[in-house]
Amino acid sequence: MKISRRVFLQLLGATGVLAGGGSRIWAIPDEWREKLRSGPRLETWKMSVCGQCPAGCGIRVRLIDDIPVRILGNPIAPVNKGFICPMGEAGLELLYHPDRIRSPLRRKGKKGEPGWESVSWDDVLKQIAQALRETGKAKEPGRVGILMGDKNTLLTQLAGEFASRSGSSHFFPWRTPSVNELGFWQGGLAFPPLAFDLTRTDYLVTFGTNLLEEPLSPVYFNRIYGGLKEKRARTGLKMVHVDARMSQAGRNATEWVQIRPGSMGVFALGLAYVILRDNIYDQDFISRHTQDFREGSDDFQTLVTRDYSPEHVSEVTGVPAQTILRLAREFSSAKAPLALAGGTMAASETELFTQWGVASLNALAGSFTAEGLWRDPAPVPWDPIPVSAFSPRSGAFSRKPEYALGSDLPASWMAENLPALAEAGKLPDLETLLIAHVNPVFQASNQKAWRDWLSRIPLVVQFATIIDDTSAYADLVLPLTTYLEQWDLTLPTPNLPFSQLGLQQPVVTPMSGARPLGDILLSLGREVGVDLLPGSSGNSYEEFVEARMQQIFASGKGTPFFEAVSLEFLEDLRKRGWQVYSYPAFADFRRLLREKGGWWDPGEYPAVDWKRKKTFRFPTTSRLATLLQESPVPRPERDGDTKDKTPNLWLEEGIRRPDGPNSFFLVPFTSLMNMSGDGASQPLLQEMFGLYSRLYWHTWAEMHPERAKRLALRDGDLIRVVSENGQMTLPVKIVPTVSTEILSVPFGQGHTESGRHAKKIGANPVALLDHHTDPLSGRNSWNSTLVRVEKINR
Amino acid sequence: MEQASAKPHPDAALLRPIENPGRSFYYIVGALLVIIAYTGYVYFRQLWFGLGVTGMAQPVTWGFYIINFVFFIGISHAGTLISAILRMSKAEWRRPITRMAEVITAIVLAIGGLHPIIDLGRPDRIMHIFYNGRLQSPLLWDVASITAYFTASTIYLYIPLIPDIAVLRDRGVKPRWLYEFLSWGWQGTERQHKVLDRAMNILMVMVIPIAVSVHTIISYIFAMTVQPGWHSTIFGPYFVVGAIFSGIAAILVLMIVFRKVFRLEGYLKHIHFNYLSILLLIMSLIWFYFTFSEYLTGYYGHEPTEMRVFWYKFSGDFAPYFWAMIICNFALPVAILCNSKTRTIPGILIASISVVIGMWMERLIIVVPSLANPRLPYPTGIYIPSHTEWMLFLGGISVFILGYMIFARFFPVISIWEIEEGRHESARIVTERIDSYMPDPEPSAAGE
Amino acid sequence: MKWGMVIDLQKCTGCGECAAACKTENNVAIVEKKESEMGRTMLWMDMLTIYEGKYPRLRVRQIPRPCMHCDHPPCTKVCPVRATYINEEGIVAQIYPQCIGCRYCMAACPYTVKSFNWYKPEWPPGMAQTTNPDVSVRPVGVVEKCTFCVHLLQKAKEQAKFEARDLREGDFQPACADSCPTGAIVFGDLENRDHRVNHLAHSPRATKLLEDLGTEPKVIYLKEVD
Numbered sequence A: 001m002k003i004s005r006r007v008f009l010q011l012l013g014a015t016g017v018l019a020g021g022g023s024r025i026w027a028i029p030d031e032w033r034e035k036l037r038s039g040p041r042l043e044t045w046k047m048s049v050c051g052q053c054p055a056g057c058g059i060r061v062r063l064i065d066d067i068p069v070r071i072l073g074n075p076i077a078p079v080n081k082g083f084i085c086p087m088g089e090a091g092l093e094l095l096y097h098p099d100r101i102r103s104p105l106r107r108k109g110k111k112g113e114p115g116w117e118s119v120s121w122d123d124v125l126k127q128i129a130q131a132l133r134e135t136g137k138a139k140e141p142g143r144v145g146i147l148m149g150d151k152n153t154l155l156t157q158l159a160g161e162f163a164s165r166s167g168s169s170h171f172f173p174w175r176t177p178s179v180n181e182l183g184f185w186q187g188g189l190a191f192p193p194l195a196f197d198l199t200r201t202d203y204l205v206t207f208g209t210n211l212l213e214e215p216l217s218p219v220y221f222n223r224i225y226g227g228l229k230e231k232r233a234r235t236g237l238k239m240v241h242v243d244a245r246m247s248q249a250g251r252n253a254t255e256w257v258q259i260r261p262g263s264m265g266v267f268a269l270g271l272a273y274v275i276l277r278d279n280i281y282d283q284d285f286i287s288r289h290t291q292d293f294r295e296g297s298d299d300f301q302t303l304v305t306r307d308y309s310p311e312h313v314s315e316v317t318g319v320p321a322q323t324i325l326r327l328a329r330e331f332s333s334a335k336a337p338l339a340l341a342g343g344t345m346a347a348s349e350t351e352l353f354t355q356w357g358v359a360s361l362n363a364l365a366g367s368f369t370a371e372g373l374w375r376d377p378a379p380v381p382w383d384p385i386p387v388s389a390f391s392p393r394s395g396a397f398s399r400k401p402e403y404a405l406g407s408d409l410p411a412s413w414m415a416e417n418l419p420a421l422a423e424a425g426k427l428p429d430l431e432t433l434l435i436a437h438v439n440p441v442f443q444a445s446n447q448k449a450w451r452d453w454l455s456r457i458p459l460v461v462q463f464a465t466i467i468d469d470t471s472a473y474a475d476l477v478l479p480l481t482t483y484l485e486q487w488d489l490t491l492p493t494p495n496l497p498f499s500q501l502g503l504q505q506p507v508v509t510p511m512s513g514a515r516p517l518g519d520i521l522l523s524l525g526r527e528v529g530v531d532l533l534p535g536s537s538g539n540s541y542e543e544f545v546e547a548r549m550q551q552i553f554a555s556g557k558g559t560p561f562f563e564a565v566s567l568e569f570l571e572d573l574r575k576r577g578w579q580v581y582s583y584p585a586f587a588d589f590r591r592l593l594r595e596k597g598g599w600w601d602p603g604e605y606p607a608v609d610w611k612r613k614k615t616f617r618f619p620t621t622s623r624l625a626t627l628l629q630e631s632p633v634p635r636p637e638r639d640g641d642t643k644d645k646t647p648n649l650w651l652e653e654g655i656r657r658p659d660g661p662n663s664f665f666l667v668p669f670t671s672l673m674n675m676s677g678d679g680a681s682q683p684l685l686q687e688m689f690g691l692y693s694r695l696y697w698h699t700w701a702e703m704h705p706e707r708a709k710r711l712a713l714r715d716g717d718l719i720r721v722v723s724e725n726g727q728m729t730l731p732v733k734i735v736p737t738v739s740t741e742i743l744s745v746p747f748g749q750g751h752t753e754s755g756r757h758a759k760k761i762g763a764n765p766v767a768l769l770d771h772h773t774d775p776l777s778g779r780n781s782w783n784s785t786l787v788r789v790e791k792i793n794r
Numbered sequence B: 001m002e003q004a005s006a007k008p009h010p011d012a013a014l015l016r017p018i019e020n021p022g023r024s025f026y027y028i029v030g031a032l033l034v035i036i037a038y039t040g041y042v043y044f045r046q047l048w049f050g051l052g053v054t055g056m057a058q059p060v061t062w063g064f065y066i067i068n069f070v071f072f073i074g075i076s077h078a079g080t081l082i083s084a085i086l087r088m089s090k091a092e093w094r095r096p097i098t099r100m101a102e103v104i105t106a107i108v109l110a111i112g113g114l115h116p117i118i119d120l121g122r123p124d125r126i127m128h129i130f131y132n133g134r135l136q137s138p139l140l141w142d143v144a145s146i147t148a149y150f151t152a153s154t155i156y157l158y159i160p161l162i163p164d165i166a167v168l169r170d171r172g173v174k175p176r177w178l179y180e181f182l183s184w185g186w187q188g189t190e191r192q193h194k195v196l197d198r199a200m201n202i203l204m205v206m207v208i209p210i211a212v213s214v215h216t217i218i219s220y221i222f223a224m225t226v227q228p229g230w231h232s233t234i235f236g237p238y239f240v241v242g243a244i245f246s247g248i249a250a251i252l253v254l255m256i257v258f259r260k261v262f263r264l265e266g267y268l269k270h271i272h273f274n275y276l277s278i279l280l281l282i283m284s285l286i287w288f289y290f291t292f293s294e295y296l297t298g299y300y301g302h303e304p305t306e307m308r309v310f311w312y313k314f315s316g317d318f319a320p321y322f323w324a325m326i327i328c329n330f331a332l333p334v335a336i337l338c339n340s341k342t343r344t345i346p347g348i349l350i351a352s353i354s355v356v357i358g359m360w361m362e363r364l365i366i367v368v369p370s371l372a373n374p375r376l377p378y379p380t381g382i383y384i385p386s387h388t389e390w391m392l393f394l395g396g397i398s399v400f401i402l403g404y405m406i407f408a409r410f411f412p413v414i415s416i417w418e419i420e421e422g423r424h425e426s427a428r429i430v431t432e433r434i435d436s437y438m439p440d441p442e443p444s445a446a447g448e
Numbered sequence C: 001m002k003w004g005m006v007i008d009l010q011k012c013t014g015c016g017e018c019a020a021a022c023k024t025e026n027n028v029a030i031v032e033k034k035e036s037e038m039g040r041t042m043l044w045m046d047m048l049t050i051y052e053g054k055y056p057r058l059r060v061r062q063i064p065r066p067c068m069h070c071d072h073p074p075c076t077k078v079c080p081v082r083a084t085y086i087n088e089e090g091i092v093a094q095i096y097p098q099c100i101g102c103r104y105c106m107a108a109c110p111y112t113v114k115s116f117n118w119y120k121p122e123w124p125p126g127m128a129q130t131t132n133p134d135v136s137v138r139p140v141g142v143v144e145k146c147t148f149c150v151h152l153l154q155k156a157k158e159q160a161k162f163e164a165r166d167l168r169e170g171d172f173q174p175a176c177a178d179s180c181p182t183g184a185i186v187f188g189d190l191e192n193r194d195h196r197v198n199h200l201a202h203s204p205r206a207t208k209l210l211e212d213l214g215t216e217p218k219v220i221y222l223k224e225v226d
């Protein structure tokens, strides 16, 4: 064959084009193509509120030609002042998640197995309404339950309303208790617990409390911590973190005190012992505003001086007696000492006891009288919202106007233990359970009990954005919109010293097929004859939100968020009866809220007025005994239990210790990049998860170098972690930031579902936990499981 | 194949592989082509998907391709440089060796020179080197010096090949047009010989500094950074020594193979191996001396970043390779070559293969550990070469063997005319030379 | 004019928001699990962790690490095609369409800050449309790193020009500085005595990473003293 030069060149060219068109190297990236096609590039900004965690940060979304390209902080939102956290940053990955459910699904196979068929919204809503009506009428009431992850928004209220109005008292909000919640509960102080102004303390002790990586609110607290860290170089402010693991809270403290998991309460009372012995406590406050400090023989002082000598405490906690003495003296001699307890890391079998002890420590050391340190949260100016409570005595759930401090328990404490309550006969067999915003089969430490319990309930309806671990035990899954496609109002953040309502509004048109949970509940309500939107025929949750906004408007209190002005100036304005904005009509108010992102009551909550009614109740032997007797969940039986043991020592006896070179406490910890496990669905967060460990998209086990050396482990070696509940294989990360007794494993990975980015990535340490509960609060423990570690030879 | 000429040539053994290649030639070529075709496919995949198909990552951003680049270029020093040195020093025993050595250079240089391109993330943008080239970058120096070396050594291979091509042309070996064209009208006249000699002399002188510069500059790629383990003033000579060292080992291996395959016992005698292996022994000692100085100064300096790399090699992840390198490059060859009883052909073969492997490991040990141990507290990097990289390594070796076989199929691997010249002239030249350095006879004695 | 950054480690809590903000602002691709295990994760802003001392004196230093924008950059010196260079304002920039992907600059950077696109960067389906149109998406086979958010500088300059005024301090804040909740990252002109970075850079706490190498980083850290 003769090929002319020209033909040859043409052929060459054609080959080039072919190779160029096909090869990834030569091709124009798709993203550029998409951009090249795009429109006039109009930039717009929309205000809303982040919904990735309950902290309620104001966000500002940048849209180009109506496509959101980045989420930033709303600079005038008081809680976050323009900043967000990595989870907030990843929001668009949730919005555009490729595995979002696009139509209602009905189970095809048996529970626990995959297999769904698409069904229409009409059919599925009818089916649920039918079930609700039948269970409501035909059988005894209370066979319907709603389990709902409480994102601290108005939506929880709507769901609670829906439950009680349709005749069920079984509304189970699922929420991590805020800091101090358990302690203040028993101390009879306040609920939600008193807020505190971290900037006012000169001596901070955190008992496992990791404000920087847990809700609520990491952005706020990182910001405040930054300020405290800067200040302490000048003022000598001390920040002590007591924990078995040096979390971000420990890394940013001035001192980290290693402690045996579960023994923090003993430690707190050990400090109290020194303070009492040295007579350096706030006698004035104690005599005026406390109960049970010194009354006969059943009082706090007797309890502490009898059982918590530094030597004994040192033996139980592993903290040197020297340190106990020093910290106690430093703490009580500080002007504004502040001890905080609570959070995931502190959830142990002695959680409530610990928090109560820490609250007592604050009372002793004069924290409560330090100027402006503690604040009384002012209620939002709208109709009070009923709360969900659980009575340990009767075992009944109820919704009531207000908590009775100290008697009933917040229902949210019980949410994780519903299967155990059902087992113990404290909860009737449910016929229908609606689940939203929570993934108990992944998050709960008693996962097997959850799987079994959900399998037994005839109709489990799950509302979800992405099929998750719990979906396998649901009969129907209804697709929800994300927080970027719906209306809501986020409520004031507990613990924070000011009030704020964030307005969540759709940033983009909702994905077709998915619906906002609010709208679904409203229309379900209509179906079963419950009108949750009086005066309107629609089923739009937006109207429900608007009704609340109108109440705020009508109250005349507060103002939409505004650009920074000094508080003095603001006070001046207020005195003259002026406002930053003028909004004669509700429409103006509403427009301002949408533009500015929310409402707040400027300034901070007032300092706690102890003269008005506030009294702190110290723990005593008999109170602890009563609590133990009324334990909401079956109390564990121990070998050699003797009736004459005082309850505090009985609790102390339950603190485990590793019993051999292979034995460790398994301590799961949460990460700012993932929190309750939801972050795993988003690739950015999967990557950020490994920011500190450099093990991205992974679960690892942190071990102290000394222990690793004894087990002949090198960084990155694989180990098998074995508990009574199972085992998992993890790479070991050798770091000095854990105590020698613990093996610390990040929580958040190990999903069986939750989308392509989460599925089968890493492992879930919570699945290994023994089902230990705090008998006083009924909450599950994260800190008391012993595991065995075996090296895997590769 | 038809015998072109009936007259038996005195160096018929050298012509045999060309005039009568035999079957096994085709089998081996076939096998090599299969490997090369597969390598081509693997490389195409790399082009298609990107360098992700390799085992490189952050911080070990350079791997096999750069290692093999340094290694192959090192081997290439076997040829032209050694041949030029031997020619210049008028070592008579060079005659059967030079051609073989020069061919190595030309082929290996072509392969080695391609490696940086294989290593590029964007080979399609190679022309940027010309429009946007920055002369300040050592990589550009490399481009220049390798191009120069390749040009010079191909010419240097070709020119002394012309008289032999003429022999083949005259014997009517096919394809005639090839020999006709390449022999450039060589008739073996006095004048032609003179021109040839002159050309050779000029090239000889040119090639030595170019060759030295090539490997010096390759070492500069590393030495011009501030990275621990790389930033060293002795890197230039260290690399040149290593290159010559591995080059000699490669020639020895090749000589032994050809001797066996083409039955060249009559040409490649024990003496050649003896001389070359003593050279190898000397290079081994020099190499060790450099290695020793490099690490001892590093150790005494005890800079933390330097020590992180040092321990990584001495007792860390790379210790097996490091100590294997010491054995391959020093302990084993010295042990074998010091002793005239073990300095036999099999002994030399073992020592040479060991050096080739050892020098490859040296390149590995220079490239990877410095990258794997960054200065800042990052975790130590890992590098596990992928199937693609192994295939390209194997493919490179296959191309070399194929290239060499094809060369040997068409041209004599031992210079016929130089051997012939040796037969006729050596004795006279050597006598004259010896005379030139012997003390002149006493005039009185002469007078007697 | 010399743009520079001061990171106050006494303020920084190591929250990691700067790293996340940098990724979303600059379209830095997410590297999936298998690749990340090989060490191919791309973080223009990384986090270094240094453990000092032993418990009870253990201190953990967390150091956010962008590109140092060295004033004597070892990386630009070795680039064969000027795909990385230092501009008049001191920013060490990358020219993606010119980079041949030799990775010499990566090998030469003593801070190990550069990332390479081993594969074509991919976004999960649907996410590609949310990339920032102001920042080019990198093709396969080129090196990338922190650019000091030079696209925002460009925008700020355009805005200033439009308003017929000079660039003011704060007009140009890179994404990391802008999103740091503690205000630990301060950005500005190191040569302008009115800019905060100029003062901070002369603080007695000021220090630079690997200062002895003479690379003259324009990212300056303020040491943690307590």
Ligand SMILES: Nc1nc2c(c(=O)[nH]1)N[C@H]1C(S)=C(S)[C@@H](COP(=O)(O)OP(=O)(O)OC[C@H]3O[C@@H](n4cnc5c(=O)[nH]c(N)nc54)[C@H](O)[C@@H]3O)O[C@H]1N2
Residues within 6 Å of the ligand: B229, B230, B231, B232, B233, B234, B294, B296, B297, B298, B299, B301
């Ligand atoms: N202007 C001027 N020039 C001079 C001289 C002079 O007096 N004035 N003196 C001349 C003389 S006498 C000499 S000897 C030369 C010296 O000149 P050089 O040989 O350049 O010696 P140095 O500059 O001392 O150091 C060389 C490099 O080695 C590095 N280095 C240090 N330890 C090690 C190690 O363990 N391993 C490796 N690989 N590298 C290491 C150092 O970082 C340094 O960059 O300079 C000559 N040049």
Ligand code: SF4
Residues within 6 Å of the ligand: A050, A051, A052, A053, A054, A055, A056, A057, A080, A083, A084, A085, A086, A087, A088, A089, A217, A218, A219
């Ligand atoms: S703290 Fe919570 S609400 Fe705030 S940005 Fe992060 S995830 Fe969103």
Ligand code: SF4
Residues within 6 Å of the ligand: A226, C007, C011, C012, C013, C014, C015, C016, C017, C018, C019, C064, C179, C180, C181, C182, C183, C184, C185
């Ligand atoms: S965002 Fe600020 S506080 Fe957080 S890690 Fe970065 S520099 Fe530190």
Ligand code: SF4
Residues within 6 Å of the ligand: C067, C068, C069, C070, C073, C074, C075, C076, C092, C108, C109, C110, C111, C112, C113, C114, C145, C215
């Ligand atoms: S830090 Fe590295 S990449 Fe950045 S300018 Fe310096 S040498 Fe170049």
Ligand code: SF4
Residues within 6 Å of the ligand: C078, C079, C080, C081, C082, C083, C084, C098, C099, C100, C101, C102, C103, C104, C105, C106, C142, C143
């Ligand atoms: S990888 Fe690109 S930027 Fe880096 S040196 Fe090579 S060509 Fe220059």
Ligand code: SF4
Residues within 6 Å of the ligand: C021, C022, C023, C025, C026, C044, C045, C066, C067, C145, C146, C147, C148, C149, C174, C175, C176, C177
């Ligand atoms: S300056 Fe910009 S590119 Fe550099 S780390 Fe900060 S956000 Fe990333």
